[in-house]
Amino acid sequence: MPGNRCGHDPCCPALTPARPIRKGKGGLPRILSLAAERAKAWYFHPGKCKPLQSHPHRKTRSERREACQIVIETILSHLDLASLCLGTPTIDAGFIDIDMRTIVRDSGIGQRRCERAIALLKEAGFMKVQQPRAINDHGDYVGLRAIRVVTSLFFEFLGLGPMLQRERARATAKLQRRAMKAQRKLTDLMHRMTKGLRNSFTFKPQRSRADQEKRDEETRRWNMACAKYMIADLDPDECRRRTNAELGLPADYSPGRHA
Structure with missing residues (x-):
């Protein structure tokens, strides 16, 4: 070779x-x-x-x-x-x-x-x-x-x-x-992670259509009952207390607060 x-x-x-x-x-x-x-x-x-x-x-x-x-x-x-x-x-x-x-x-x-x-x-x-x-x-x-x-x-x-x-x-x-x-990319990743964690603590599950209709009906009944006491010229707190007592709800219940 x-x-x-x-x-x-x-x-x-x-x-x-x-x-x-x-x-x-x-x-x-x-x-x-x-x-x-x-x-x-x-x-x-x-x-x-x-x-x-x-x-x-x-x-x-x-x-x-x-x-x-x-x-x-x-x-x-x-x-x-x-x-x-x-x-x-x-x-x-x-x-x-x-x-x-x-x-x-x-x-x-x-x-x-x-x-x-x-x-x-x-x-x-x-x-x-x-x-x-x-x-x-x-x-x-x-x-x-x-x-x-x-x-x-x-x-x-x-x-x-x-x-x-x-x-x-x-x-x-x-x-x-x-x-x-x-x-x-690292900064964006950390931002996404932080945003994701924040959203995970504030996430509200989506209600079903039946649950939403039920809640709307309860709100309508509560508003109609409360309207009677408002016409009687009672203060708002007393109207809420009497409405909740009539419907068998907790004394501090309010449709907006529990939506």
Whole structure:
């Protein structure tokens, strides 16, 4: 098998990962696919990017240059332009970094080739990798998911420095709009919940038609009985007391109060 037993063919290199950058409508920002396209020139003309040459006086092996191109497009497909970190910013869980397993899966090449390509990009100053650590419940230090950052130098070598500044500002503004929208949704949700709770305490069940007709008839009888005492020129409280006594109702009964 040519290419150091990794499937590489120097005459027909495979420079596209298993999962290429999404383009067009619904795809990723144009700067990412443009950077991947321009970087492919480094495979055919290694001298155009001296930092990627592992030795100053000879070319890097073609299979390593191929892996580097595949990994470059893979990491660009996961790049958050606002922070230049590999991962996805979320409102609820914060920033979710991608792991090496994702890079290997999306690139379609072996993990060792991915690791060597990332090491080459780090040596060139195009990437930075930090391995955070934390203390577990047993008091031991454990490694967390690595934080991988693509430096602005990578885009500057491709002549995309000014475009990167514009795209980063646009991505940052988009994140801010998402955060504000999420905050408005939360505020609206709390308002709806508060309103719903308030309504639940003041809710009055809808009466049936028969119950309403019965209540209307009782009110009519009460008004007719009360009218007799009002004609007799009695005060309102005495009219109500006598009407309730006549109809066998509580002394403080009033149709309007018990409606």
